[in-house]
Every structure is written in structure tokens, then in C-alpha cells.
Amino acid sequence: MANFDAGSYFLTTLAPIRPGATQDIDGSTVSFRQRLATTLATLPTALQSPATERTGVQSPFAQSQRTHLCRFAIIDDAIYNGRPPRNPVLTSLFGPDPIVADRPDRLNAAYLMFTAEIDAVTEDGAALPATLSQAEQDAVRDAWARDIWAKMPGTVAAIWGNCLGFQSVDGPDSFARYLARCQVETTMPFHDYWIAPPDLPRLPVKLIAAVALAPLAALALSLAGWAAGAQKVPLLGLAVDWAPWPTAGWAALASAAALWGVYRYAMAHGARPFPPPARADLPSVLKALFVRERLADFAIAQQGADAEALHKAFGAFLAACKPEDATGPTQLPGVVCAPAPEEPDGRTRRKAEV
Amino acid sequence: MRTQLDLADIQGNVVRAYGRYSFPVARYFFLQITDAEAGRRFVEAIRPCVTTAARWDGEGAAAKPQVTLNIGFSFFGLYALGLPTRTLQGFPTEFADGMKARAFILGDRNPACTEEEARGWDAKLDPIWRDNNPLTSGEVHVWLSMNAQVEPGTDRAVAALEARTEWLRSVCREQCGGKVRIMAGHGRDGKGDYQEGRALFAQAPDGALLPTPREHFGFSDGVGDPVFEGQLSAADMRARVEGRGKFMSRAKGWEPLATGEFLLGHPDESQELPPAPRPWRFSRNGAFLVYRKLHQNVATFAEVIGAEARRFARVMGVGADEAAVTLKSKMVGRWPDGVPLAVAGTHAEWLALRGRLGLDDPDPAKALAAARAYLGSAAASAFRYADDMPGHNCPNASHLRRVNTRDYLDPLNDPAGFGPDANPNATTQLNKRRRILRRGLPYGAEGGDDDTEQGIVFMALCASIFRQFEFIQQQWIQYGLDFNAGNNTCPLLGDHSAHRRFAIASRPDSGKPPYVMDGLKTFVEPRGGDYFFLPSLTALKMIGLGVVDPT
Numbered sequence: 027m028a029n030f031d032a033g034s035y036f037l038t039t040l041a042p043i044r045p046g047a048t049q050d051i052d053g054s055t056v057s058f059r060q061r062l063a064t065t066l067a068t069l070p071t072a073l074q075s076p077a078t079e080r081t082g083v084q085s086p087f088a089q090s091q092r093t094h095l096c097r098f099a100i101i102d103d104a105i106y107n108g109r110p111p112r113n114p115v116l117t118s119l120f121g122p123d124p125i126v127a128d129r130p131d132r133l134n135a136a137y138l139m140f141t142a143e144i145d146a147v148t149e150d151g152a153a154l155p156a157t158l159s160q161a162e163q164d165a166v167r168d169a170w171a172r173d174i175w176a177k178m179p180g181t182v183a184a185i186w187g188n189c190l191g192f193q194s195v196d197g198p199d200s201f202a203r204y205l206a207r208c209q210v211e212t213t214m215p216f217h218d219y220w221i222a223p224p225d226l227p228r229l230p231v232k233l234i235a236a237v238a239l240a241p242l243a244a245l246a247l248s249l250a251g252w253a254a255g256a257q258k259v260p261l262l263g264l265a266v267d268w269a270p271w272p273t274a275g276w277a278a279l280a281s282a283a284a285l286w287g288v289y290r291y292a293m294a295h296g297a298r299p300f301p302p303p304a305r306a307d308l309p310s311v312l313k314a315l316f317v318r319e320r321l322a323d324f325a326i327a328q329q330g331a332d333a334e335a336l337h338k339a340f341g342a343f344l345a346a347c348k349p350e351d352a353t354g355p356t357q358l359p360g361v362v363c364a365p366a367p368e369e370p371d372g373r374t375r376r377k378a379e380v
Numbered sequence: 381m382r383t384q385l386d387l388a389d390i391q392g393n394v395v396r397a398y399g400r401y402s403f404p405v406a407r408y409f410f411l412q413i414t415d416a417e418a419g420r421r422f423v424e425a426i427r428p429c430v431t432t433a434a435r436w437d438g439e440g441a442a443a444k445p446q447v448t449l450n451i452g453f454s455f456f457g458l459y460a461l462g463l464p465t466r467t468l469q470g471f472p473t474e475f476a477d478g479m480k481a482r483a484f485i486l487g488d489r490n491p492a493c494t495e496e497e498a499r500g501w502d503a504k505l506d507p508i509w510r511d512n513n514p515l516t517s518g519e520v521h522v523w524l525s526m527n528a529q530v531e532p533g534t535d536r537a538v539a540a541l542e543a544r545t546e547w548l549r550s551v552c553r554e555q556c557g558g559k560v561r562i563m564a565g566h567g568r569d570g571k572g573d574y575q576e577g578r579a580l581f582a583q584a585p586d587g588a589l590l591p592t593p594r595e596h597f598g599f600s601d602g603v604g605d606p607v608f609e610g611q612l613s614a615a616d617m618r619a620r621v622e623g624r625g626k627f628m629s630r631a632k633g634w635e636p637l638a639t640g641e642f643l644l645g646h647p648d649e650s651q652e653l654p655p656a657p658r659p660w661r662f663s664r665n666g667a668f669l670v671y672r673k674l675h676q677n678v679a680t681f682a683e684v685i686g687a688e689a690r691r692f693a694r695v696m697g698v699g700a701d702e703a704a705v706t707l708k709s710k711m712v713g714r715w716p717d718g719v720p721l722a723v724a725g726t727h728a729e730w731l732a733l734r735g736r737l738g739l740d741d742p743d744p745a746k747a748l749a750a751a752r753a754y755l756g757s758a759a760a761s762a763f764r765y766a767d768d769m770p771g772h773n774c775p776n777a778s779h780l781r782r783v784n785t786r787d788y789l790d791p792l793n794d795p796a797g798f799g800p801d802a803n804p805n806a807t808t809q810l811n812k813r814r815r816i817l818r819r820g821l822p823y824g825a826e827g828g829d830d831d832t833e834q835g836i837v838f839m840a841l842c843a844s845i846f847r848q849f850e851f852i853q854q855q856w857i858q859y860g861l862d863f864n865a866g867n868n869t870c871p872l873l874g875d876h877s878a879h880r881r882f883a884i885a886s887r888p889d890s891g892k893p894p895y896v897m898d899g900l901k902t903f904v905e906p907r908g909g910d911y912f913f914l915p916s917l918t919a920l921k922m923i924g925l926g927v928v929d930p931t
Contacts, residue, residue, distance in 0.1 A: 076491075076492055076493055076494045076497070077494045077495075080494060322881075322896075325896070326881070326896045326898045329691065329695050329893075329895065329896065330691060330694050330695035
């Protein structure tokens with residue numbers, strides 16, 4: 027149930043790579059795995075290093091207004107970790123014969139892993155939801171897949187075209203179905219847009235303890251009464267006419283049921299998604315980065331200004347920066363920072379002097 | 381049980397910063413070995429003269445020399461000496477790479493530039509370091525240092541230094557047939573065949589010249605070096621461990637760091653043996669040495685402080701002199717005399733403390749003695765940052781907080797914690813694997829500008845250059861995330877070609893806003909250096925005799 031948490035959708039997919047080989051554009055023979063590796067190696071990343079910034083060739087995923095992060099990896103095989111450890115005494119008594127080699131675990135094919143963290147919305151800029159039904163979660167995933175197909179159909183085909191089962195994909199809906207088929211559950215999502223701890227409900231620990239301990243106490247008293255040869259359960263016997271022996275049996279059953287119930291209750295409680303943090307959707311995050319940089323520039327430029335000038339300048343800053351408007355002016359997806367305004371001496375602040 | 385180190389097997393600069401033990405003048409030689417056999421003869425000739433860590437006082441003490449001598453080898457130096465491949469293979473990657481190949485990691489090559497844009501980044505290095513490329517005739521193999529005492533009351537090294545230098549030249553010439561040569565290429569003109577290190581001297585009222593702990597920006601340097609188990613006598617350790625070791629808990633207090641943080645073959649703070657080459661006997665009691673010549677742009681420093689101080693004085697409503705000394709001390713984390721800002725966070729508190737310490741005594745001799753006593757005392761080193769998490773006294777991104785984070789990174793610290801009650805249980809656990817022993821001296825004369833030769837010959841000793849020195853340099857000096865300072869670099873040592881800001885928090889009771897310096901320029905630039913292995917005396921003998929056997 028952890029595909030959805032904190033207003034975000036965490037997509038994990040594993041697509042088996044096609045066996046066999048094909049002809050590359052230069053006429054050479056390449057396996058689908060090799061061709062996929064080359065495609066991924068030449069896929070532009072976001073502009074996050076000096077070298078990529080200078081090329082200006084942006085990651086196709088930066089066209090998406092919902093994608094916080096995505097990642098491809100080729101999983102060639104399961105890592106062989108050697109023979110599983112066994113107790114030598116038990117092995118010599120009962121086998122298996124250590125001379126006979128264990129069969130290593132292998133994958134049936136190489137897999138393309140694709141993961142993405144996306145805003146759990148079906149429309150760009152929509153507010154992040156606190157809860158979503160399974161069907162609504164699926165709708166988020168499918169809407170995102172259709173959006174990606176619409177924005178970069180060629181890239182999608184160049185990548186997943188090397189995978190099994192993609193041959194029948196011919197449009198946004200079939201791509202969404204394909205990703206859904208390849209999906210595995212995300213079991214450990216990580217979300218880090220918290221600026222304050224979330225307001226989480228607390229388990230009623232005392233009530234839970236009472237529910238779990240009452241039958242256990244009855245069991246203990248019954249057993250004590252039985253051991254002492256009493257006619258009635260100690261203490262409880264003051265109120266009810268219960269004999270130790272059948273009471274112990276019922277209490278044992280009740281204890282097991284209570285512990286199982288408490289366990290299920292706590293686990294179900296823990297599986298509930300966190301609420302979305304404030305302004306954690308991608309447009310708001312980008313706006314926040316933009317405002318933070320401009321505010322730092324503003325604050326430094328205004329050091330020592332008198333109150334009246336500062337008030338006036340801040341008004342101008344608010345008018346230019348529009349902090350409450352996530353649509354603009356803002357920072358584009360896929361870059362480390364917005365282009366800096368030019369300084370009077372003509373140089374931009376963040377570009378290094380060479 | 382207390383560790384008993386075989387001090388006579390350990391090179392002396394591991395346990396002593398010579399500059400602090402009355403050896404204020406140094407010569408650093410770099411040599412190349414072109415023949416393995418001649419190289420081994422060289423090592424055998426030098427070995428008897430190597431200064432060890434043996435104590436200079438107490439029973440059975442060694443005599444304190446007039447001139448010390450220590451020796452280390454680069455990776456390719458050890459290769460040139462004919463060490464077996466398996467031993468060479470056991471050395472850590474960064475040591476084999478050498479400092480020049482690590483320029484991007486260290487920030488010596490501007491990380492904001494692409495490789496193409498950064499081409500020629502090494503043009504400002506001294507010729508010896510610019511040409512120090514593997515498998516060329518410029519490859520540096522040996523680091524050899526001499527530290528000398530001075531003629532009393534002068535800044536002149538004792539005559540024995542020149543005699544020892546001549547002896548070294550004759551060993552190269554006569555015993556090694558010129559196949560081990562002293563390399564030239566120091567300084568701007570590249571003429572010097574050694575790099576000189578020299579403390580800055582001050583004139584006493586009687587005209588005598590006395591060495592000071594100052595560097596070229598006017599600050600006391602080398603205070604609060606770490607101490608490790610077995611380094612000092614029990615009495616010395618008790619006097620020096622506070623503030624320099626690791627803080628365990630309020631009950632246990634300060635303890636010396638594990639020996640293995642600085643010497644190979646001993647357990648380290650992770651209760652492991654640091655990675656080291658085979659054979660065991662070869663690497664045990666050895667250490668790694670980082671040699672770095674750091675040029676100081678004194679004119680740029682004065683110009684930037686002057687410009688910022690005018691605005692700071694206006695914004696904060698203080699005088700020009702107070703503004704200048706406050707700004708640069710906030711950058712450093714200590715006042716010029718070495719008083720930590722963690723102890724005296726404002727100009728007024730600093731002046732008051734100076735008065736109490738007797739640093740302003742009308743008798744200059746008394747004032748100097750008080751200053752020396754203070755820098756050597758626990759008070760100058762024993763302070764913490766968990767009681768000033770917002771950096772009201774000592775700014776979070778100041779030089780001192782970056783290079784030795786003390787208890788600042790304790791995960792239970794409250795980000796707003798301020799005052800003596802703020803997490804008194806904070807420990808230095810997340811800092812104790814990032815310590816280095818600093819050795820070295822300033823170089824050059826005072827009164828120069830950016831283009832004259834002055835700076836620090838910086839040397840760091842540690843068991844892992846990667847984990848200790850390089851981590852501090854990359855993560856804490858050239859980056860600011862651990863200090864909530866984003867990409868901002870160390871205000872003093874950082875590269876400011878791209879990031880020019882330094883934020884100074886104000887104490888809430890001052891009623892003043894925080895202040896941000898935004899015109900920083902690069903004040904300290906590397907002029908070269910390399911990584912060396914500092915073998916034990918046993919290992920030197922094994923190298924000299926050619927009996928290093930890793931099987």
C-alpha cells in the first residue's frame with residue numbers, strides 16, 4: 027500500500043528485456059539489452075552539472091509538471107552471494123550433501139527497472155490529495171503514463187521497445203496498461219518535502235493495552251487457580267462463578283484473538299498514508315526554490331536600508347516575484363536554479379569566472 | 381590498558397608540530413629517484429638521521445636536536461624504489477592518484493567549470509607541482525623536511541640547518557651518483573630547490589625577535605590540534621586532552637582519539653584497522669602526509685574586509701576598526717589572538733576577556749607570555765557548538781566550525797539550541813573520524829601583496845587521506861550543506877569564484893539583523909602539493925635493504 031504516500035505516487039516498474047539480438051542503425055548486430063543500455067546512456071539527464079548546463083539539452087522528463095524524480099537501471103541478474111550458510115552439524119546429520127553444488131538463483135531475463143516519484147494528481151497543478159482509493163491511485167499512474175506518452179512518444183518507444191510485451195503498445199492507453207503490467211509495489215517510499223513534522227494520529231495505546239492484557243490476565247489467574255486446586259478462578263471468582271479449567275482455555279483463545287486483533291489494528295493504522303506536506307507539489311516546490319533565491323538576493327541588497335525604503339523595495343519585490351503564484355515567475359523543471367538576473371557589471375552571479 | 385607506542389619507531393612529526401616546539405624555520409625538499417638501487421642507498425644514508433617520536437624529557441630521553449629530519453614517499457616514489465606490486469596494490473586509491481589527480485575533488489580545479497573550461501587550472505602552481513605528472517621527468521618521489529631551531533633572539537636558523545642541507549646534497553651527489561636528485565621549481569620563478577617555511581616573528585621591547593603563532597592574515601594558527609592515545613606522556617595528555625580529543629559524555633569527559641586515526645596498524649575510532657598495505661610490519665606505525673602549499677592573497681583579503689567593514693559598520697552602528705576585526709574574526713571563528721568566538725561572541729566580550737587574561741598588560745613581555753599561556757591552555761580549545769546551534773556567537777559556516785565540527789553534528793541537538801542548557805550531552809561522535817594532525821608553518825615575508833610569495837605550508841597527517849583530509853576539504857571547506865549554508869564555501873579557505881556569500885547571525889539580544897557578506901573573493905589558493913607515505917623507522921630499514929616482502 028505504499029505506492030501512495032504523503033500526496034505523492036511512487037511508481038516502481040520492472041520490464042523484462044527482450045532476449046536475442048537485432049540490427050543497430052549502423053548495421054551491426056546488437057542485443058536488445060545492449061541497445062537499451064546505449065539508449066539510456068545517451069538519454070539527456072537534467073541540467074545539473076556544469077557540463078550538462080552548457081549543452082542545454084534537457085531531459086525529456088523535464089517536460090512533465092508532475093515528475094519530481096525518475097530513474098532507469100538495467101538489472102542484469104541477481105547477485106550471486108555464494109552458498110547459503112548452513113549449520114555444519116545438522117548438515118552432516120541430515121544433509122544436503124555439501125559436495126553437491128547449490129543451484130544459484132538467477133533471473134529469467136535482464137530487467138529494465140524504472141522508478142518515478144510523481145505528484146498524485148491527474149491534472150497538472152491540482153492540489154495533492156490526502157487519501158486515494160486503489161482505483162484513484164491507478165488513475166494517477168495511468169494519467170501520468172498517458173502524459174509521458176503524449177510528451178515523448180519517441181523516447182518511450184526507443185527505451186521500452188527493447189522490452190518484452192511492448193510490441194503491442196501503440197498509444198497512450200496501451201502504454202499505461204503496459205506500465206501497470208510491469209508495476210511492482212513500492213515498499214519503502216521516501217518523501218522529503220517536510221518543513222514541519224506532519225500532524226499524525228496517535229494510537230490509543232492505553233486502550234489497546236487494556237484489550238490485549240485483559241484476557242491474558244484472566245488466563246494467568248485461571249492457571250494460578252488451577253495450580254492451587256481452587257474451585258473458582260481467584261479474584262474473578264468474586265464476581266463470576268467460573269472454574270479455573272475451562273476458563274483457562276477460553277482465556278487462551280481470547281488472548282490469541284486479542285493479540286491478533288491489536289496487531290492487525292496497529293499495522294492497518296501504520297499502512298495509512300501520511301498527509302501531503304504543505305506545497306509539496308512540483309510547481310510549488312519550483313516556485314519555492316525560485317522565491318528563496320530571489321529573497322536571499324533581495325535581503326542582501328537591502329542590508330542597512332531604512333524602514334521606509336525597505337518597505338517600498340519589498341513591495342516591489344512582492345510585485346515582481348509573486349510568491350503566492352506557483353505558475354510564474356518560477357524556475358523550470360530540470361535545472362538547479364533559475365537564470366540569475368544580470369548584475370550591473372554584466373556578469374551573471376552564479377556563472378563561474380573561468 | 382593504556383597504549384604504549386614504540387615511539388622510537390615512529391617519525392617525530394607525527395607526535396610533534398615542530399613549529400610549536402621551538403623549531404620555527406623549515407626547509408622542505410622534494411627529490412626524484414631515477415634508479416631503484418641508488419634510491420635504496422639514499423634511504424639507508426638518510427635513515428640514521430631521521431628524527432623519531434622518542435621523548436625529549438624524562439628517563440632514557442633522546443637529545444633534542446638542533447635540526448629535525450623527516451622523510452616520506454609518494455606512490456610513484458615507492459614504485460621507483462622497487463617495492464613489490466602486491467605492496468603497492470595495498471595502498472589506498474587516493475594516495476596512488478596523488479593530489480593533482482584529485483584536483484576536482486579538492487576544489488583545486490573549480491567544480492563549477494567543465495573540464496574544458498578548467499583547462500590550465502594548474503597554471504598558478506609552482507613549477508615543481510605543475511610539472512608533477514606520473515611517468516614524466518617531473519614526477520615527485522620524496523618529501524624530506526628539516527625543521528631548525530633559531531639563534532636565540534633572532535629569526536636566523538642555526539648553522540646546523542645549512543650544514544644538514546649540504547650533507548643532503550652530498551648524499552645525492554656522491555653516495556647516489558646523482559640518481560637521486562633534489563628537484564628545483566619552488567616559488568614563482570621556480571628557482572628554489574627547497575620550499576622554506578618560517579614562523580612570523582615579533583619584536584620584543586628589548587629588540588629580540590620571537591616566533592609567533594600568527595599567519596599572514598593576522599590570526600593565531602595551529603591551536604587545538606587533536607591528540608591521540610599514546611602520543612603524550614600521561615601528565616601532558618591530562619593537560620591537553622580537553623577540547624582536543626573526543627568528548628564521550630559528561631561522566632567520561634574528554635578522551636584522546638584512537639591511535640589508528642593517525643597511525644596505521646592500530647585500531648581506529650571505528651574499532652577497525654585502517655586499510656594499509658602488506659606486509660603488516662611495513663605499514664605499522666606509518667602515516668599518510670598531505671603536503672599543500674597555500675598562497676594567501678593578503679591584498680585581496682584586506683580590500684574585501686575593508687569594503688565589507690564599511691557597510692557592516694553602518695548597518696550595525698559600530699566603529700570602523702571594530703567592524704573590520706569583528707567581520708574577519710566571524711569568518712575565522714577565533715579573534716586574532718586565538719580567543720574562540722564560541723567563548724567570546726561579541727567585540728565587547730572579547731575585550732573584557734583579553735583584560736582578564738592579561739593580554740593587554742602594559743608590559744609587552746608579560747602580555748606575550750600571557751598570550752602563549754592562553755593558547756596552550758585547555759581554555760583555548762575546550763569549547764562546544766551544541767550550545768550555539770544558530771551560530772549567534774560563532775557563525776555556523778565559519779572556518780573553525782567547518783574544519784572541526786566538535787559536537788555540532790550530534791543528531792539530538794536542537795537546531796535552535798542556545799545557551800549552556802542546550803543538549804549538554806552532545807558528543808563529538810560524528811567528528812572523531814574526520815580529524816587531522818596539522819603540521820607546517822607559514823612561508824614568505826610580511827607586508828606583501830597578492831603577487832608576492834606568502835602563505836602557509838600546510839601539512840596534515842592522518843590514517844586515511846580520503847576519509848579525513850579529503851572529506852574535510854570537499855564536504856566542509858568547499859561545500860556548506862552540513863552547516864545549512866548550501867553551496868557556500870569556507871569564507872577563509874573556500875573557492876569564491878562562484879559562491880561569494882557568508883552569513884553572520886546576530887544575537888537576539890542585540891536587536892540587530894543578521895549580516896551577509898556577499899563580496900567574498902578567493903583568499904587562499906593552492907600552489908601545489910602531493911600525498912606522501914610517512915614510513916616507520918622499521919619500514920625505512922625494509923625499504924633501504926630491499927626486503928619488503930608481502931607474501
